[in-house]
Amino acid sequence: xxxxxxxxxxxxxxxxxxxxxxxxxxxxxxxxxxxxxxxxxxxxxxxxxxxxxxxxxxxxxxxxxxxxxxxxxxxxxxxxxxxxxxxxxxxxxxxxxxxxxxxxxxxxxxxxxxxxxxxxxxxxxxxxxxxxxxxxxxxxxxxxxxxxxxxxxxxxxxxxxxxxxxxxxxxxxxxxxxxxxxxxxxxxxxxxxxxxxxxxxxxxxxxxxxxxxxxxxxxxxxxxxxxxxxxxxxxxxxxxxxxxxxxxxxxxxxxxxx
Amino acid sequence: xxxxxxxxxxxxxxxxxxxxxxxxxxxxxxxxxxxxxxxxxxxxxxxxxxxxxxxxxxxxxxxxxxxxxxxxxxxxxxxxxxxxxxxxxxxxxxxxxxxxxxxxxxxxxxxxxxxxxxxxxxxxxxxxxxxxxxxxxxxxxxxxxxxxxxxxxxxxxxxxxxxxxxxxxxxxxxxxxxxxxxxxxxxxxxxxxxxxxxxxxxxxxxxxxxxxxxxxxxxxxxxxxxxxxxxxxxxxxxxxxxxxxxxxxxxxxxxxxxxxxxxxxxxxxxxxxxxxxxxxxxxxxxxxxxxxxxxxxxxxxxxxxxxxxxxxxxxxxxxxxxxxxxxxxxxxxxxxxxxxxxxxxxxxxxxxxxxxxxxxxxxxxxxxxxxxxxxxxxxxxxxxxxxxxxxxxx
Ligand SMILES: Nc1ncnc2c1ncn2[C@@H]1O[C@H](COP(=O)(O)OP(=O)(O)O)[C@@H](O)[C@H]1O
Ligand SMILES: [Mg+2]
Numbered sequence: 001x002x003x004x005x006x007x008x009x010x011x012x013x014x015x016x017x018x019x020x021x022x023x024x025x026x027x028x029x030x031x032x033x034x035x036x037x038x039x040x041x042x043x044x045x046x047x048x049x050x051x052x053x054x055x056x057x058x059x060x061x062x063x064x065x066x067x068x069x070x071x072x073x074x075x076x077x078x079x080x081x082x083x084x085x086x087x088x089x090x091x092x093x094x095x096x097x098x099x100x101x102x103x104x105x106x107x108x109x110x111x112x113x114x115x116x117x118x119x120x121x122x123x124x125x126x127x128x129x130x131x132x133x134x135x136x137x138x139x140x141x142x143x144x145x146x147x148x149x150x151x152x153x154x155x156x157x158x159x160x161x162x163x164x165x166x167x168x169x170x171x172x173x174x175x176x177x178x179x180x181x182x183x184x185x186x187x188x189x190x191x192x193x194x195x196x197x198x199x200x201x202x203x204x205x206x207x208x209x210x211x212x213x214x215x216x217x218x219x220x221x222x223x224x225x226x227x228x229x230x231x232x233x234x235x236x237x238x239x240x241x242x243x244x245x246x247x248x249x250x251x252x253x254x255x256x257x258x
Numbered sequence: 259x260x261x262x263x264x265x266x267x268x269x270x271x272x273x274x275x276x277x278x279x280x281x282x283x284x285x286x287x288x289x290x291x292x293x294x295x296x297x298x299x300x301x302x303x304x305x306x307x308x309x310x311x312x313x314x315x316x317x318x319x320x321x322x323x324x325x326x327x328x329x330x331x332x333x334x335x336x337x338x339x340x341x342x343x344x345x346x347x348x349x350x351x352x353x354x355x356x357x358x359x360x361x362x363x364x365x366x367x368x369x370x371x372x373x374x375x376x377x378x379x380x381x382x383x384x385x386x387x388x389x390x391x392x393x394x395x396x397x398x399x400x401x402x403x404x405x406x407x408x409x410x411x412x413x414x415x416x417x418x419x420x421x422x423x424x425x426x427x428x429x430x431x432x433x434x435x436x437x438x439x440x441x442x443x444x445x446x447x448x449x450x451x452x453x454x455x456x457x458x459x460x461x462x463x464x465x466x467x468x469x470x471x472x473x474x475x476x477x478x479x480x481x482x483x484x485x486x487x488x489x490x491x492x493x494x495x496x497x498x499x500x501x502x503x504x505x506x507x508x509x510x511x512x513x514x515x516x517x518x519x520x521x522x523x524x525x526x527x528x529x530x531x532x533x534x535x536x537x538x539x540x541x542x543x544x545x546x547x548x549x550x551x552x553x554x555x556x557x558x559x560x561x562x563x564x565x566x567x568x569x570x571x572x573x574x575x576x577x578x579x580x581x582x583x584x585x586x587x588x589x590x591x592x593x594x595x596x597x598x599x600x601x602x603x604x605x606x607x608x609x610x611x612x613x614x615x616x617x618x619x620x621x622x623x624x625x626x627x628x629x630x631x632x633x634x635x636x637x638x639x640x641x642x643x644x645x646x647x648x649x650x651x652x
Contacts, residue, residue: 058645078570082567085564085565085566085567097561097565097649101274113263113267114568115567
C-alpha cells in the first residue's frame with residue numbers, strides 16, 4: 001500500500017468566537033492518494049476552506065489526526081510545518097495573493113527563498129515555471145499589468161515552482177470569467193496529467209468539479225458524499241505517473257472543448 | 259532563509275515605500291545629527307577653555323579668600339598688600355608672587371571712550387603669566403612703589419582708543435585721572451569669558467588709590483616646577499589660615515581648574531547629548547509606530563509568505579531587519595549631516611566644534627540599538643500572525 005498524500009481520521013476544527021464554539025469541521029475521514037485530482041464541493045460555510053487549510057498545514061486540527069505523506073502533523077513544530085508547506089504543498093487562492101509591486105518572476109520565486117535556493121537558480125526555476133503556464137512573455141510584469149487569468153497562472157506557477165506533491169486550490173476560478181477559468185482548469189489538468197501532481201480543488205461550479213476524477217461533497221463540516229478513488233481506495237504498485245498521465249491526456253482533450 | 263535574502267527583502271520593502279521610509283528616518287536623522295553636533299560643540303568648548311587655561315602660563319596657583327567652587331558665593335576680601343608681602347615671605351621667592359585688584363572703569367582718549375577692566379597688579383605679573391608685550395614695557399617695581407599713573411593696555415583697548423596711532427607715551431584718563439601708556443600687550447584672547455584683551459594693567463598701589471580701597475582681589479603664585487605646585491599650594495593656604503584663624507582661603511591650581519572646568523563642561527555636553535538622545539528615542543518610537551502600521555498593512559503578505567513556507571523567524575527577521583535598516587540608514591545619514599554641520603559651525607562661527615569619534619560611534623550604535631529595540635515588538639507580532647487569519651485580512 002502506498003503512502004497516502006493525505007490521510008485524515010476524525011478530522012475536526014472548531015473556532016471559539018466570543019465564547020461560542022463554531023464547529024467548522026466535525027470529524028472528516030479522508031484519504032487522498034498521490035497524483036489524484038479531487039474536487040471538493042459544498043455550500044458556502046460548509047467547511048471547505050477549513051479543510052483545505054488543515055490539509056495544507058496552515059492550521060492545526062482541534063481533534064482527529066492528519067498524516068501528510070505519512071507524517072502525523074501533530075508531531076511537527078510550527079517550524080517543521082512551515083517547511084512541510086514549503087516542500088510538499090503548493091497553494092492557489094481565489095484572490096491570487098500575488099505581491100502587488102513585485103514582478104511575476106519574483107512572485108513565483110518566493111517559495112524558493114524560504115528553501116535557501118540561490119538567487120540565480122530561483123529566477124531560472126521561476127522562469128521555467130512561468131513558461132510552463134504559458135507566461136514566458138510576462139516575466140517582468142507586475143500583477144497590475146496582467147489580466148486576472150494571467151495573475152492566476154502566475155499563482156499556479158508559484159505553487160509549482162517548488163515541485164510539490166500536491167497543489168491545493170481554493171476556488172481558483174472563483175474570480176475569473178468562463179474563458180480564463182477554463183484556461184486555469186486546463187493548466188491544472190495538464191499538471192496533474194503530465195507531472196502527476198495531486199490536485200485538490202474547491203469549487204462552486206459543477207462543470208469545474210466535473211473535470212476532477214473524484215468529487216467530494218462537504219456539508220455542515222462533514223463529508224456527505226465521496227465519489228471515491230478511481231480504481232479503488234489504493235492503487236498498488238506506486239506507479240502514480242503512469243495511469244495519471246494516460247487519464248490526463250484524455251481530459252486535456254476534453255478541456256479544449258469547454 | 260539566508261541573511262542576505264532577508265536584507266534584500268527589507269531594502270526592497272523600504273524602497274517601495276520610499277517617502278514613508280524617508281519620513282520615518284527623519285526622526286532618527288535629526289536625533290543622531292543633534293547628538294553629533296552638540297557633542298562636537300561641547301567638546302570644542304571644553305578644548306578651547308582648556309587651552310585657554312594652559313595658555314595662562316605654567317604651574318600657576320591662584321589664591322583667593324573664601325571658598326572656591328562651582329556655585330560658591332564670592333566672599334568679601336580681607337586680603338591686602340601686607341598679606342601679599344606675607345605670602346612672599348612664605349613662598350620665599352618674591353618674584354614669583356603677584357597680585358590683582360580689579361574694577362570695571364571707563365577710559366577716555368579725547369572723545370573716544372571705552373569700558374575696560376582696570377587690573378591693579380605689579381612688576382611680577384610676567385614672571386607668572388604668559389602675557390607677551392607687543393610694544394613698550396611692563397609695569398616696573400618703581401611704578402608700583404611710587405604709585406605712578408602708568409598703564410599697559412590690552413590689545414583691543416589699544417586699538418579702540420588709539421586706532422592706528424602708536425599709544426606708547428600717550429595720555430588717557432581712567433575715571434577722570436590722567437594716565438600715561440607705557441606698553442601694549444599682544445592679543446591673548448579670553449579666559450573663562452574674561453576678555454583679557456580688554457584689560458588695562460596699572461600699578462596695584464595706583465589702582466587702590468583710584469578705587470579708594472586697600473583690599474586686593476587675589477594673589478597668584480608661580481611654582482618652580484609641576485611637582486612643587488601642590489606642596490606650595492598647601493603651604494600658602496596653611497600660612498594664611500594661621501594668620502587669620504577661623505577664616506577660609508582657597509588656592510586653586512591650573513590642573514584643578516582644568517579638572518573642574520572639564521567636569522562641568524563634560525556634564526553640560528552630557529546633558530545636551532542626553533536631550534538629543536531623547537529625540538533619537540522619539541525617532542525610535544516613530545519607527546515602531548510605522549512598523550506596526552506596516553505589519554498591519556501587509557498582513558495578507560505575511561499570511562501569504564507563511565503559506566509559502568516562511569517560518570516565524572523568517573517573518574520576524576524580515577520586519578526586524580526593516581526596522582534596523584530604517585534606523586541605521588537614518589543614523590548614518592544623521593552622522594554625515596552632524597559631522598558636516600559641526601565642521602560648518604567650526605568654519606563659520608566662533609564656536610570651536612570638534613567632532614569626536616566616540617560620539618559618532620555612540621550615535622551609530624544607539625541607532626542600531628533603537629532599531630532592534632523598537633523593531634522587535636512589531637516584528638514579533640508579524641512573526642506570530644496566524645497564516646489563515648492573515649490571509650483573510652482585508
Ligand atoms: N477564523 C474563523 N473564526 C471563526 N469562525 C470561522 C473561521 N473560519 C471559518 N469559520 C467558520 O467555519 C465555518 C466554515 O467556514 P469555511 O471553511 O470558510 O467554509 P467554506 O469555505 O466552505 O465557505 C463557517 O461557519 C465559518 O463562519
Ligand atoms: Mg471558502
